[in-house]
Each structure stands twice: as structure tokens, then as C-alpha cells.
Amino acid sequence: MKVRVEIDGDLKNKEIVIKAPRYDAETESLYQSIQNLYGQIKPLVFLKGTSEYYLDVNDILFFETDGRQVHAHTRDDEYVIRYRLYELEDLLTGQFVRISKSAIINSNQVYALTRSVSSIVVRFQNSSKQVYVSRRYYKVLKDKLERRR
Template sequence: MKVRVEIDEHLQQPEVVIRTAGDDPNIEKIKQLLANTPLSNETLSGFKNSTEYFLKPESILFIETENRQLQIHTADDIYTSKERLYEIATKLPAYFMQVAKSTIVNLNQINALNKSISNCLISFYDSHKEVYASRRYYKQLQERLNEMRLLK
């Protein structure tokens, strides 16, 4: 494989182009790895009492809106944010996915899916916390988790 970097001052953000002679299954793996790798060490700010904390995305289990309040859940704590769910979603790496109207989860933190007729319960590694995924998002959630398993 040949790797080449070109510098263009007119670009707003990095662009990756993959050229191949034919259909290669490794190309899809490379594409997914690039999409799931955060490019920066950006943190999200969350408040607990009157203290502002800066949270690394990989430590976040899920983000949900409850009673018009955005809550950021880690394994041990819950932080609040003044931002809206759609605003925070644009700042998150590709390994986050919306699974309900008011919930975004970290796909790398999912331990199990418990599907029933009416819903899907998501549990996380090293935490007692659980969240529901709506039926609308279930198929897409399963596909993304399968893709990530193939990459590892």
C-alpha cells in the first residue's frame, strides 16, 4: 500500500481519498477505521453542581435529554449541559450513534443488547446503567455494532 500526503491551504478540513484497482474488502475496513478515529482531543463540557468538568468522549456511555435537560452519563457520574442534543451530536466522533429521539450512545461502550417485542435495552461495560433504543434505530444499531466487530 502506498500512502501520500498533499498539502492544500484552501481545504477547511482534511480529506482522505482511497484509490484502488478493484473491489477490495480491506478498503472498507480502512474506511471504517478512519471514520472511527477521533482527529482531535476535543472534550465536552458538563456541569455537576456548580463545577464545570471536561469529559473525554471515550469516557461517555450515553447522552440523553430528560425533562428538557441534557445529561451526559459516564460510568460513575451524570453531568448536565446547556447545549442541545443536536448541537452536541455534531461534536462527537463517529463511534457515537443516535438510538432514540432523545438518546445518543457510545458504540464502543456497549456490552449487550436485550431485545424484546416492544424495545431494546442497551447495557454498558463496567456500569449498572442501561438505556433504551427505539425500534426505529434497532436495525441500524445492530449493523453498526457488527461493522465495528469486524474491524477489531
């Protein structure tokens, strides 16, 4: 592996680029490591009742909209978050992927995809919760899960 530093005075922010002949497990591992070290994820505040919670985003199964609110689902609980889905999509890169107009899932928590004639359902590890995938977003999800192998 070759490591190189390029200085560009026109840049306003630092940028890390990974160049590889193919996307494999080593590339994914390198990407995840950099994301974990230098990711720009702001601390997310989750609300439940009158309490504020500071959860690890890796514990989140999925985010979904319900009316005008966005809910974050963990294995056992549900919280409200003050971000819109499009904002979360920009903040949470890497393991999170959009699966419909109203949901973003944590691909590391996916246990199974169940396809039927009328729908595609995502089930999660150690949870009875499930969410539906839009046909429009299915290929992106499938590719993401394939790369994870």
C-alpha cells in the same frame, strides 16, 4: 495502501477521504486514528452542581434528554451539558451513534443488546445503566456494532 495528496484551491477546509473496497477492521482503525488526531471535537464542559468537569468523551456511556436539559452518563455519575443532542451528534462522530430521539450512545461502551417483543435495551460494560433503542434507529446501531467486530 496508497497515500495521495490532492490540492484544490476551491476548498475552504482540509478534508481527508478514505477510499476502501469494504469497511473492515483496518479501515475502522485508520478512521479512528485520524479522528483522534485531527477530530474537531471541542472540549466539552460537564456540569454538576456548581462545578465544571472536563471529562474524556470516551468515558461517556450515553447522552440523553430530560425535559430541556441534556445529561451525560458515565459509569457512576450523571452530568448536565450545555449542548443539544443534534449539536452533539455533529460534534461526536465515530463511536457515537443516535439510538432514539432522546439519546446518543458511545458504541464502544455497549456490552449487550437485549431484544423483546416490545423493546430493545442497550446495556453497558461495568455499569447497571441501560437505555432503550428506538426501532427506527436499531438498524443503524446494529450496523455500527457489526463493523466494530
